[in-house]
Amino acid sequence: MLTKKYLVKEKDYVNAGKVSSLIKKELKTIGVDESVIRKIAIASYEAEINMIIHANGGEIIFSIDDEGVITLVFADTGPGIPNIELAMTPGWSTASDDARQMGFGAGMGLVNIKRYSDTFDLKTSQEGTTITLGFKVI
Amino acid sequence: MILKDLKELKEFEFLVDGDLNKEINGCFIGDLLSWVMAKGQPGDAWVTVQAHLNVAAVALLREFACLIICDGAAIAEETIEKCKEEEFPIIKTELSAYEVSKVLSKLL
Numbered sequence: 001m002l003t004k005k006y007l008v009k010e011k012d013y014v015n016a017g018k019v020s021s022l023i024k025k026e027l028k029t030i031g032v033d034e035s036v037i038r039k040i041a042i043a044s045y046e047a048e049i050n051m052i053i054h055a056n057g058g059e060i061i062f063s064i065d066d067e068g069v070i071t072l073v074f075a076d077t078g079p080g081i082p083n084i085e086l087a088m089t090p091g092w093s094t095a096s097d098d099a100r101q102m103g104f105g106a107g108m109g110l111v112n113i114k115r116y117s118d119t120f121d122l123k124t125s126q127e128g129t130t131i132t133l134g135f136k137v138i
Numbered sequence: 139m140i141l142k143d144l145k146e147l148k149e150f151e152f153l154v155d156g157d158l159n160k161e162i163n164g165c166f167i168g169d170l171l172s173w174v175m176a177k178g179q180p181g182d183a184w185v186t187v188q189a190h191l192n193v194a195a196v197a198l199l200r201e202f203a204c205l206i207i208c209d210g211a212a213i214a215e216e217t218i219e220k221c222k223e224e225e226f227p228i229i230k231t232e233l234s235a236y237e238v239s240k241v242l243s244k245l246l
Binding site for chain 2: 013014015016017018020021024038041042045046049102103104105106107108109111112115
């Protein structure tokens, strides 16, 4: 069992994607299949970006168990998602103008996260949001 | 086609070369990062006007062949530095995305 914890800062657009890059490097070192790494990289990047754009940052916990199941937990202390159904609709976004100008806020974040993960769990309240993703290593 | 084929054209200014023998398999044009992450394919040349540091992160994560910043869009110095650090090719051009795709489609 390997576990690593990473911190993500609020509104840190410049470094957005850094943790996902570190996780990707970790997966390459372990020798995970390229196609699985790609799925994880997309889902992880989107979740990391969401924490930066919509929440107050938070932490990302990466773990791989002895059976090769990879779990990623994205826990933030943001305002929560008031309407999950809308948030899961492709193209729907509440991103700020600043974020949109940088090419964020396409409304594909949660859609991509769910599409590219094998298991997807989302818990949200006014105290924050936690997304837990599972990936099977082929 | 390989990156060297592009480097031979005067319209394309390589700010970072990377491996000039790297294959370009296709082209993806887009400025919305989530669309690019979801729809782009490894080995694509990514054509965009976005040129902030996060673009380099997306290009590396998605394993594109190169970044082509079109329409003469201003490129942040930190983006170029990141590409240098990762030896990832970043190319500047005054051509539009459409004109770049025309060039690429002839070479691919």
